[in-house]
Amino acid sequence: xxxxxxxxxxxxxxxxxxxxxxxxxxxxxxxxxxxxxxxxxxxxxxxxxxxxxxxxxxxxxxxxxxxxxxxxxxxxxxxxxxxxxxxxxxxxxxxxxxxxxxxxxxxxxxxxx
Amino acid sequence: xxxxxxxxxxxxxxxxxxxxxxxxxxxxxxxxxxxxxxxxxxxxxxxxxxxxxxxxxxxxxxxxxxxxxxxxxxxxxxxxxxxxxxxxxxxxxxxxxxxxxxxxxxxxxxxxxxx
Numbered sequence: 503x504x505x506x507x508x509x510x511x512x513x514x515x516x517x518x519x520x521x522x523x524x525x526x527x528x529x530x531x532x533x534x535x536x537x538x539x540x541x542x543x544x545x546x547x548x549x550x551x552x553x554x555x556x557x558x559x560x561x562x563x564x565x566x567x568x569x570x571x572x573x574x575x576x577x578x579x580x581x582x583x584x585x586x587x588x589x590x591x592x593x594x595x596x597x598x599x600x601x602x603x604x605x606x607x608x609x610x611x612x613x614x615x
Numbered sequence: 616x617x618x619x620x621x622x623x624x625x626x627x628x629x630x631x632x633x634x635x636x637x638x639x640x641x642x643x644x645x646x647x648x649x650x651x652x653x654x655x656x657x658x659x660x661x662x663x664x665x666x667x668x669x670x671x672x673x674x675x676x677x678x679x680x681x682x683x684x685x686x687x688x689x690x691x692x693x694x695x696x697x698x699x700x701x702x703x704x705x706x707x708x709x710x711x712x713x714x715x716x717x718x719x720x721x722x723x724x725x726x727x728x729x730x
Contacts, residue, residue: 504657511655534717545619545705545721546658591658597717602671605658 505529506594508606516614521579523609525592528573532594536603537566537577540589549590550577553597582613618642621706621722629730630696636725638689638706644720645710647689649681652703652724664689696729703727 508525515521527535536551552559552566552575559566565578579586589610593603619640628634640647649661663671664683678700680692689706703724709717 506657508657536717538719538721543723545707545723546719547721548718551717595717602660602663603658603719607655607657 504607505604506592506606508592508609510609511607512610512612514612514614515579515582517582517584519582519613521577521582521586521611521613523577523590523592523611524574525576525594525606526572526574527594527604529594529596529604530573531596532604534595534597535566535568535575536593537564538591538593538605540591540608546591579611582611584613584615587611587613619706619708619720619722621704621725623725624723625726625728627728627730628693628696630698632696633692633694635693636691636704636706636727638691638722640687640689640706640708640720642708642720644708645686646708647683647686648707648709648719649689649691650705650707650721652705658705662691693727696727698729701727701729 506527537549538546539549540546550561550564552568554570563580568575589608591608592606595603622637646665651659660673661675662681667683678695682690705724706722707719709719
């Protein structure tokens with residue numbers, strides 16, 4: 503059973519546009535929600551993370567929105583750039599579970615010039 | 616070297632071969648992980664080691680055999696694999712519960728093809 507569901511599978515956005523990726527989870531015990539970014543030929547790298555005591559976290563052009571009651575969280579990439587073209591994974595875990603992250607299936611983002 | 620290093624980066628093996636994947640982390644972390652990445656599927660957690668002790672085996676077939684001789688090194692021994700085992704195998708490490716930010720640091724992966 504997939505514990506974290508991610509959509510869309512892929513998206514194409516023009517340079518300067520907004521990319522939005524959505525995730526939903528089932529386990530209400532999850533208390534750590536990171537997003538990872540993966541470029542071709544590389545391993546995933548942490549982009550931004552949120553804990554459920556806040557509804558939004560922003561780091562530069564990247565923002566996580568978190569809705570605890572709906573068990574959903576999303577990543578917004580503002581002013582998307584060609585260098586943002588990558589695969590993005592949402593994930594969730596119970597913080598003290600030795601980092602056993604449950605990942606979404608990933609979203610391939612392509613930013614066109 | 617810094618970070619998490621995986622070797623080999625690419626491996627082609629027959630179903631009767633025996634091979635090993637190696638992972639080394641230079642971050643002083645306490646926990647190490649093997650993940651399997653297949654196209655269009657979530658990353659699948661395979662094994663977790665903390666302080667060299669295996670704390671998670673996520674129902675992985677016995678043809679995959681992990682080994683963690685110390686907190687810096689992790690191996691995945693492979694034998695009699697199936698074509699469906701072809702995937703990118705990712706190693707990761709982190710500080711451990713109660714320490715750090717919870718971030719997993721991944722290596723670049725070993726691309727395995729089973730013929």
